[in-house]
Every structure is written in structure tokens, then in C-alpha cells.
Amino acid sequence: xxxxxxxxxxxxxxxxxxxxxxxxxxxxxxxxxxxxxxxxxxxxxxxxxxxxxxxxxxxxxxxxxxxxxxxxxxxxxxxxxxxxxxxxxxxxxxxxxxxxxxxxxxxxxxxxxxxxxxxxxxxxxxxxxxxxxxxxxxxxxxxxxxxxxxxxxxxxxxxxxxxxxxxxxxxxxxxxxxxxxxxxxxxxxxxxxxxxxxxxxxxxxxxxxxxxxxxxxx
Numbered sequence: 001x002x003x004x005x006x007x008x009x010x011x012x013x014x015x016x017x018x019x020x021x022x023x024x025x026x027x028x029x030x031x032x033x034x035x036x037x038x039x040x041x042x043x044x045x046x047x048x049x050x051x052x053x054x055x056x057x058x059x060x061x062x063x064x065x066x067x068x069x070x071x072x073x074x075x076x077x078x079x080x081x082x083x084x085x086x087x088x089x090x091x092x093x094x095x096x097x098x099x100x101x102x103x104x105x106x107x108x109x110x111x112x113x114x115x116x117x118x119x120x121x122x123x124x125x126x127x128x129x130x131x132x133x134x135x136x137x138x139x140x141x142x143x144x145x146x147x148x149x150x151x152x153x154x155x156x157x158x159x160x161x162x163x164x165x166x167x168x169x170x171x172x173x174x175x176x177x178x179x180x181x182x183x184x185x186x187x188x189x190x191x192x193x194x195x196x197x198x199x200x201x202x203x204x205x206x207x208x209x210x211x212x213x214x215x216x217x218x
Contacts, residue, residue, distance in 0.1 A: 006065070006066030007043070007066060007067065007068055007110065007113050007114060007117060008043070008066075008110060008113075009109075012107060012109075012110060013043075013093075015103075016043065016093060016095065016103060017093055019095060019099050019103060020043075020093050020094050020095040020096070020099065021093070021094050022045070022091060022092070022093055022094070023042075023091075023092055023093075023094045024089070024090065024091050024092075025047075025086040025089070025090040025092070026086065026089060027086055027087070027088050027089055028085065028086060029085065029086050030083060030084070030085050030086075031049060031069065031070075031084040031085065031086065031090070031092070032070060032080055032083065032084055033080065033083045034052075034053065034079075034080050034081060034082050034083045035079050035080060036073075036079060036080045037079055037080075038070075038073065038080065039070075039073045039074045039077060039096070039097030039098075040070060040074070040094055040095060040096055040097055040100075041068055041069075041070045041071050041074050041094075041095045041097065041100040042068065042069050042070050042084075042092040042093065042094060042095075043066075043067075043068050043092060043093040043095065044063060044064060044065050044066065044067050044068070044069065044090065044091075044092050045065060045091045045092055045093060046065060046089070046090065046091040047064070047065070047086060047087070047088040047089050047090035047091060048062055048063065048064045048086075048087040048088055048090070048151070048152045049062070049063050049064075049069060049084050049085060049086055049087055049090060050062055050084070050085050050087050050164075050168070051063065051069065051082050051083075051084050052082060052083045052084070052085065052171070053081070053082050053083070055171075056083065056085055057165070057167040057168045057170075057171055058171035059164070059168050059171045059172040060082065060125075060171075060172070061121070061124075062087065062148065062151060062152060062172075063084075064151060064152065067117070068114070068117070069084050070084070071100070071114065073097070074097035074098075074100050074101060075101070077097075087152060087163065087164075088152075088163075137173075137175040137176075137179040137180070137182075137183055138183050138186075138211055139211060139212060139213075139214055140173045140174065140175055141169065141173050141175060141179075141180060141183045141184075142183075142187075142208050142209075142211035142212035143173070143212040144169060144172055144173035145162060145169075145193075145200065145202060145208055145212075146205075146208055146209060146212045148162045148164065148172075149162055149202050149205070153202070156201070158194060158201050158203055159193075159194075159201045159202045159203040159204075159205075160201065160202045160205070161199050161200070161201045161202075162199060162200050162201075162202065163198060163199045164198070164199070164200070165198045165199075166180045166181060166184060166200075167180075169200070184200065187207070187208070187211075190204070190207060191203060191204055191207075192204040192207040192208055192211075193208070
């Protein structure tokens with residue numbers, strides 16, 4: 001969930017924008033759904049999206065500016081394996097699948113950059129899977145909140161706001177909804193977080209970072 005780096009250089013992005021068109025999605029809208037037989041690729045320009053499986057609350061990743069979504073359907077020419085929803089107002093460059101593939105063939109550097117992005121995503125997924133067996137719910141949730149705060153957090157007077165509900169957090173970090181509720185309750189009692197409708201506000205980043213490093217909540 002670390003903040004993504006831009007896949008394209010400025011010159012490559014300007015060239016790509018001549019081949020596609022800019023489209024916008026309101027907060028909460030679906031960009032595409034699992035099982036769809038579409039193959040377009042979206043290069044995110046502004047905003048953040050969540051990638052989900054099974055349900056809209058089972059988040060497997062969050063993507064932001066400079067990152068792509070949908071590229072595997074274009075490459076593999078198979079049905080979508082996940083759904084993507086707008087976490088905020090999203091602006092993206094829409095590229096038809098065949099246009100995207102031609103662009104990759106004509107720009108080997110972009111092809112290599114995409115492979116590095118996909119490799120990083122695979123490493124992230126493998127790390128999460130390994131952590132699920134050895135790291136407790138407290139540490140996993142704290143790490144998830146720290147990473148989300150860095151990527152999609154919005155500063156406000158009380159702290160940094162992460163606009164996800166507890167079910168979404170449970171799916172993202174791989175713990176039960178009940179465990180998330182218990183950990184959040186303890187963090188709230190310590191003054192580390194406050195909660196609201198569809199959001200968690202991190203009010204003490206030092207405490208959260210300590211738990212993410214493996215220190216147990218007392």
C-alpha cells in the first residue's frame with residue numbers, strides 16, 4: 001500500500017493522452033467490475049481507488065496517481081478478476097486494451113516499468129500472506145493504518161483521516177471484523193484514534209507506529 005510512483009514519464013504521459021481520453025468518476029462509483037469482459041486500462045491522474053474481490057468491502061489494494069488499474073485484463077484478454085471503486089473523486093486516462101498493448105510494444109521502457117510495478121505488487125501480496133501467519137491482528141491493523149495514512153490520509157485539525165470503514169479495513173489487512181473492532185476500541189481508549197462514519201482519524205501517530213513495530217497495546 002505504499003504510495004505508487006508514476007508509471008510514465010511526462011513525455012510518455014503526453015503521448016498516451018493523445019491515444020485515449022480523460023474520464024471522471026464520482027466518489028463511491030465503480031470503474032469496472034469483476035467478471036466483466038472489458039479490457040480498457042485506466043491510468044489514474046487524480047484521486048484514489050480501491051481494488052476489491054468478493055464484495056466492495058473486501059479490499060486487496062489501494063491505487064493512486066501515476067498507477068494503472070485494469071492492465072491485466074488487457075494483457076491476458078480474460079475477464080476482470082477484481083472490481084475497482086473510486087475512494088474519492090477520480091480522474092483517469094482511459095485507454096482501450098489494444099491501444100495500450102501497442103503503446104507498450106512501442107515503448108520498451110514503459111513495458112519494463114510495468115513489469116516492475118507488477119513484481120512489486122506480487123511481493124506486497126506475498127508479504128501480506130506471510131504476515132498473516134506470524135503477525136497478530138493488532139500489528140497488522142496498525143501497519144495497515146500507517147500505510148493508508150501515508151497514501152490516502154487527509155490531514156485535518158484532529159489528525160489524519162482515513163476514509164474507510166471497519167469492514168473494509170478488515171478485508172484489507174486480513175483480520176476479522178470483530179478483531180478490527182476490538183483493536184480500534186483499544187486504540188480509541190488510548191487516544192491514538194477516533195472514529196466516525198466511514199472513517200478513522202489517527203490522532204497519535206507515534207502510538208500507532210509503535211504498535212505497527214510489534215509493541216502490544218497495554
